[in-house]
Amino acid sequence: MRKTLVVLSALLFALLIGNKLFNKTELPSRLRIATGGESGVYYAYGNAFAGILEKRMNIPVITIPSGGSVENIHLLRNGRADIAFVQNDIMIYAYEGINIFSTEGPFKDFSAASGLYPEICQIVARRDIDGIPELKGKRVSVGDEGSGTELNALQILGAYGMSYADIDVDHLSFGASVSAFKEGKIDAFFCTAGVPTPAISDLTADGQVRLLSVGDAHARSLISQYPFYSRQTIPRDTYPGVDDETKTVAVKAVLVVSNGLSEQVVSGLLKILFEAREEIAKTSADADNLAPESAVDGLPIPLHRGAEKYFFGN
Numbered sequence: 065m066r067k068t069l070v071v072l073s074a075l076l077f078a079l080l081i082g083n084k085l086f087n088k089t090e091l092p093s094r095l096r097i098a099t100g101g102e103s104g105v106y107y108a109y110g111n112a113f114a115g116i117l118e119k120r121m122n123i124p125v126i127t128i129p130s131g132g133s134v135e136n137i138h139l140l141r142n143g144r145a146d147i148a149f150v151q152n153d154i155m156i157y158a159y160e161g162i163n164i165f166s167t168e169g170p171f172k173d174f175s176a177a178s179g180l181y182p183e184i185c186q187i188v189a190r191r192d193i194d195g196i197p198e199l200k201g202k203r204v205s206v207g208d209e210g211s212g213t214e215l216n217a218l219q220i221l222g223a224y225g226m227s228y229a230d231i232d233v234d235h236l237s238f239g240a241s242v243s244a245f246k247e248g249k250i251d252a253f254f255c256t257a258g259v260p261t262p263a264i265s266d267l268t269a270d271g272q273v274r275l276l277s278v279g280d281a282h283a284r285s286l287i288s289q290y291p292f293y294s295r296q297t298i299p300r301d302t303y304p305g306v307d308d309e310t311k312t313v314a315v316k317a318v319l320v321v322s323n324g325l326s327e328q329v330v331s332g333l334l335k336i337l338f339e340a341r342e343e344i345a346k347t348s349a350d351a352d353n354l355a356p357e358s359a360v361d362g363l364p365i366p367l368h369r370g371a372e373k374y375f376f377g378n
Contacts (some may be wrong), residue, residue, distance in 0.1 A: 086121060090328050094124040098136035098148035102129055103239035105350050106149040106317070109180070113348035116340045117333060131237060135166065140174050147333075148174075150210040151183055151256065152316040153292045156364040164210055174369035178334060181353035182251060182314040184259050184296050186275040188245065188267065189252035192340040196224050196276050203232040205241040212272035213238070216315070217254040218269040219290055221284040222241050228249035242267065248317075252276070254302055256315065258350035260302050261319045276310045286313060292364065316362050317350070323368065330370025 071247070096237075097114050100106030103331035107314055111194050118125040128145055130136055133154035139145035141158075150158075157163040162172035193199065199221075206228075207213030214235070221227060234241075242263045255261060267273050275298060287293045296314040300307055320328055321339070337354070344351035360367065361376055367375070 074308045086163050086328060086332050090326050091121065092124055092146070092325070093331065094126060094148060095121070095333075096128060096139075096145045098128045098139040098145040100130055100131050100136075101147060101265045103242060104260065105183075105348055106130075106132065106133070107171050109344065109348040109350060110114040110149060112344040113337060113340070116343060119337055120336050128133050131140070131208040131211055134208075134210050137165070137171065137174075138359045140320070141168075141171050143155060143322075146322045149180070150318055152292065152318050152364060153215065154177075154212045155318055155320060157293065159365045162229055164215065173238075173323045174320050174365075175323055175371070176363040177189075177319045177330060177368055177371045178337065178354075178359045179363055180317040180319055180359075181258050181292065181350040182296055183256050183317045184300070184314040184337075185220060185255065185312050186255045186259070186261065186264065186265060186310075187220075187252060187312070187314055188255060188280075189274050189276050191272045191274050193252060193274060193276070196220070196278070196282075197226070199252055199276075200226065201228045202251040203234060203249070205234040205244060205250050207235065207237040207241070207254055207256075208237050212315075213254050215279045216256050219280060219286060220254075220313070221280075223286040224291075225276070236260050238263070247282070258317065258348075258353075259298055260349070265303050268303040268305040273305065275303070275306055275310040275312075277310050280311070283311070283313055292316070292362070294362075318363060319366075321368050321370075325368070325370070326371040327368075330368045331374040332370075334371060334374040 077133030096109050114125040114127045116140045133150040136148035136150050137158040138149050158165045158171045206217035240254055244250045298310040300309045341351050341354045
């Protein structure tokens, strides 16, 4: 029932406001969107969305490449971004001031706008590595230091009773991980992103790459300890050269906004986002997952008042 109401409310709101999205006096002079690394989904998705927003809102919309979720939270906190892409696990850590944000304390001056798509924890390894336990003694990139990917890597390794003491750790960005893997400098790397991830598709095409599964018992243990994870399967043939399905876990990509943005601006940009889904999907296929009926599921912090207005008409 809640999902049906979300859909009906969103459609009714869209009809009521028509093309009069914004009162020009309430528009900011610009919008800044924190995205991600140039090889990742956040970057492609964010740039496609920014271009559409700029045309519809008739104000400059600037995208900020970054190291991902953790850096994006810092950009919001420091007033250098208005909108950001983040993982739902990183979002709750920041909001509550725990884990990697324990020193800074809680950050409450931002809100959820919409869930976007599942971010799947992918473990890319050389073909002769048959499972996560075989990463012991191997050189593995776990993502940028302090990144969402690194936290996912630590938690997945922990579910197997492993830690950094068991592997030769590299802290490389996603793009740098791909390059190092191609050059034989690392044996495996973690990547938390939507699928298919284009850079991974390039790697798997020669058939010499394996995606490692997270076993059922280990996934159950992980989800029990960290409820923001969900079970996910990467279907066979999602990537060229990967003929078997890969069972793993995922977090959720979320669009978050500064509380300094007005209700009108946030509700308007959400209307643009959902109307432009097919257009954004031409650049970032993950936009196909965007749906009003699931957009508010799995969001562990409050919705912005403009998102409440868009989804529920409040």
